[in-house]
Amino acid sequence: MDGIxxxxxxxxLGPVVHSPVEPVxxxxxxxxxxxxxxxxxxxxxxxxxxxxxxxxxxxxGHYLTSSYYEHWLTAAASLAVEHxxxxxxxxxxxxxxxxxxxxxxxxxxxxxAGPDVGEARFGVGxxxxxxxxxxxxxxxxxxYVRGKxxxxxxxxxxxxxxxxxxxxxxxxxxxxxxxxxxxxxxxxDGQRGVWVHVDLWHSYLERS
Amino acid sequence: xxxxxxxAAAVSPVEQRVAALEALLTERGLVPEGFxxxxxxxxxxxxxxxxxxxxxxxxxxxxxxxQRLLADGTAAIAELGFGGAEGDHMVVVENTPAVHNxxxxxxxxxxxxxxxxxxxxxxxxxxxxxxxxxxSRALLAEMGCPLPGDVEIRxxxxxxxxxxxxxxxxxxxxxxxxxxxxxxxxxxDSMIGVARx
Numbered sequence: 001m002d003g004i005x006x007x008x009x010x011x012x013l014g015p016v017v018h019s020p021v022e023p024v025x026x027x028x029x030x031x032x033x034x035x036x037x038x039x040x041x042x043x044x045x046x047x048x049x050x051x052x053x054x055x056x057x058x059x060x061g062h063y064l065t066s067s068y069y070e071h072w073l074t075a076a077a078s079l080a081v082e083h084x085x086x087x088x089x090x091x092x093x094x095x096x097x098x099x100x101x102x103x104x105x106x107x108x109x110x111x112x113a114g115p116d117v118g119e120a121r122f123g124v125g126x127x128x129x130x131x132x133x134x135x136x137x138x139x140x141x142x143x144y145v146r147g148k149x150x151x152x153x154x155x156x157x158x159x160x161x162x163x164x165x166x167x168x169x170x171x172x173x174x175x176x177x178x179x180x181x182x183x184x185x186x187x188x189d190g191q192r193g194v195w196v197h198v199d200l201w202h203s204y205l206e207r208s
Numbered sequence: 209x210x211x212x213x214x215x216a217a218a219v220s221p222v223e224q225r226v227a228a229l230e231a232l233l234t235e236r237g238l239v240p241e242g243f244x245x246x247x248x249x250x251x252x253x254x255x256x257x258x259x260x261x262x263x264x265x266x267x268x269x270x271x272x273x274x275q276r277l278l279a280d281g282t283a284a285i286a287e288l289g290f291g292g293a294e295g296d297h298m299v300v301v302e303n304t305p306a307v308h309n310x311x312x313x314x315x316x317x318x319x320x321x322x323x324x325x326x327x328x329x330x331x332x333x334x335x336x337x338x339x340x341x342x343x344s345r346a347l348l349a350e351m352g353c354p355l356p357g358d359v360e361i362r363x364x365x366x367x368x369x370x371x372x373x374x375x376x377x378x379x380x381x382x383x384x385x386x387x388x389x390x391x392x393x394x395x396x397d398s399m400i401g402v403a404r405x
Contacts, residue, residue: 094231194344199367
């Protein structure tokens, strides 16, 4: 989905509030939220894709104004409700107020995952182009490289395609490639000597 | 701030929501005894950038290890006993006088947990994720890591299963140091690539 999480290149977000060292969990609720996500993901057997998508479906204003562990809390609660572990009414009764959850899944369930791609079909140095597409469900193809051409710099093993695993029990395995893009091509701003590498599944790519 | 004491006992809405979910899941028997404490303890004391620092120090001290690390990061890091979730497919990228590497995850917050621990807040927040792929040279300078214009920047967006670790350059004047002393010089930020040593 073209969600708020797909942040590469978004402008106007202000400075990075950097600190060289910080506590792992500045507040206890953050540690609890993190642990509860593991509890829920284990109980409902959520794939990595389903977990990430449950965060991506947060209402954009809430996503941008809440911290990372509030994302995890919202995702954990949403998956718990969607899989019938708890109800929203129970959550709100216990919390004593509104309990915002993630929005609905927009993509249909994946029933037929299609055939695996067992062997890499692109090699190091091959020119590839990222598909220009707008899938309604989960994907790990960032918006800022869609339609752009780059070169394969590394071929990795085969991995479960997130776009499939996020939407059902079917799985498809494909190689992933690290693809190098010239920042000047991505942003048309005359940068020199900056290369952005994005790891992409086979079906995100076409030969260029 | 003057009213901080007055409100010290107040529970924030997000804390109330966490407590609500924790209570409901616990009542259903889904939260094993001590689970939350165990996860917290692991990430607070066992898993963190001190692990990555040992990997980098070994690479600086042992050229053959460095070769193995750059050729197969996962296996070489496992030699030191580090691995597991978010570290199953490690690629180590080497800084040189001519090349600077930096890691980011624009879509969420992917990060090499076994070697660097859980990511810092700024790594997970929108500005870093948005800007590092678009204006890396300017953002690095803003974060205290200005690079000469002729240094090539390689940004690695952790968008699939590989997690990255930056191998910083060994600082001059460290020739006589032991591996443990070297490890003490290596910062988390230098292994993310937002600082040089």
